[in-house]
Amino acid sequence: MGFNELPYGPSPAVGEALHNAAGRVQSYGSPHCDGLRDAIGASNGIDPEHVICGNGSEELLDVIARVFARPGDEILITEYGYIQFALTANRVGADLVKAPEQDFTTDVDALLSAVTARTRVLFLANPNNPTGTLVDTRELARLADALPPQVLLVLDLAYGEFATPEYCAGVHALVQGRENVVVTRTFSKAYGLAGARVGWCHGPDWMIPLLYAARGMGTVNALAQAAAIAALGDMATVQTRVSEIKAERARMSATMQALGCSVLPSHTNFLLLSPPDQNPDTTEAIVEHVFDTAGIIVNRTREAGLEHFLRVSVSLPAHNDLFLGALEAFLAGASPGTATATGS
Template sequence: MSTDGVTTAKPQSYLTPLVVRGRIERPQPKGLPTVNLGYNELPYGPTPLVAAALDKAAQNVNAYGGATCDALRAALARANGLDADDIICGNGSEELLDVIARNFARAGDEVLISAYGYIQFEMTTRRQGAALVKAPETNFTTDVDAILSAITARTKLIFLANPNNPTGTVLPFSELARLALNTPPHVVLVLDLAYCEFDGFDSAAGVHDLAKAYDNVIVTRTFSKAYGLAGARVGWAQAPRQMLPGFYAARGMASVNALAQAAALASLADIDVVRDRVAALVLERERVAVSLAALGISALPSGTNFLLVSIDGADAEVIEALVVHFFDDAGLIVGRTREAGLETFLRFSLGTPAQNDLLLQSAARFMAAL
């Protein structure tokens, strides 16, 4: 369309946003301080070594960090028994998931995930114009046979998070090994271990061995969860070496900033503090789940730093009322589920013992009035 030769049409995006239910952002009605338990973050500040490293790195903030994160990749290789040349770092593992999708998925291709798989898997698929296929789950847990049955000639990628987000459920290693064995060699299998430390610090070793053994298996990891560096945005992946040139071509130039690299390196050096914090959070996870069950609020089994919970026999309307109650009553922000089929659940990350007590007390008041 034009007027006197001037075009009036507006640019049109090829992408449409994924509509999700947001978190509560209005003022807290009682003036209480708010506690955000909606993002699966660690409730602790930086470890001593991380704080010192950030202070030092800030003195050189005028300089870019190393584009290929050589020092960090070397440290990750030592910590995980890997070869640094098989590792790539990114601006959080989310960047690397996007990089992987851009390398292997296009319009007309299929990307396969579990029914309640991580929402970023869907977002990366939509960006590529590929078709998303969801395999049914069993008891809110990935079903390997369902995944394998859903593979077609168009399947290019399988994304699987273990432990899973948002359900928190965990597949045993034997099932991951069976999936890797039976995935066709032309299909890329991505095993996202963002929460693996909360299922045991040794749980990733066997999965890394799968990536060593198969030319189509990638492992993604992050410093955002167990290491408490969500604000730094640094993740990494172990991938078959022949894939890495394509990954660097798709990844942002020097996308892991200098402060993030310094913080990640320091957190690896401060691993005893990291382990202690994770152990404390796992104890809190069990305590909170048992306490909620006594109130009539059930949590799915979790290998993460969060719980996905429902009220026994309650519908989505009651769950939404509980989400609002937590905020209005105690200043707690929890996560509304965004995945179809999980409308009768809400999710929250474990906080400090005091924060968790606040949640339990608020939950008890809600259930007493229900």
């Protein structure tokens, strides 16, 4: 429960698509993901010509950085921004700048104050990883409108499905009529295709050829394309699973808070929590106790300012109960091996 994966296996539609595609595995998939882009466009109400697909959204974040930033340029992120943003800046030799957050949430004014003549890319995960917090689309629009035209705003919507469909539509609408805003998405989270590695980017038409020039040829394999198309054709299953995760997220958060933990409001499929004493050593001990007594891996959050937090992915009810029981046993001072499941 440490990698924000969906706990469900492939839906029957995805399983059938993978089976059928396996019979044609000797052939390359479409290098431009034509069928997948058409399906993405139809599902999201956008022009597929404004979409490029990649080997997970991480490939596309890397491509964007390589196209728009050079050594000596600045890449701007929030204080607790997604770790991949820092890695992309490091790969291209750009200087990473972090703007402070308010209550573990993006502060638009702080971002705008951090923009300089050397700023080239602003990466913003929203909902954010690892905090799970979210900025509404009005604030995002204010940010987009106030940025200088030479700064590219990249809105990473990897966890958007765990907010609302309306929110996702509002974020994509920010691309329309703007030349310096793109949105990145993934099939790894809500669609449960983390092992297939499929992501996509929605951007202005002038930018798509530049991204293709920097992206590898055929990086989304034929099996992954088939699985993603099938998942988009079975949105009822996707929405049912998202609803189940959101219900479990609320239940887990309430239970953790009843145990005295601090839990950040989450719009994702994970929760960021800290123990009652907010002591990083206690957090480390919880991580070890949960693994030793329940066999569950959760994520240590070591970023400066988040050392007292741990991140746990929302899973199936039985898995969540196992984690909550281990947490409850630790906080009660129980000896190892006595953890019991908390009520579902």
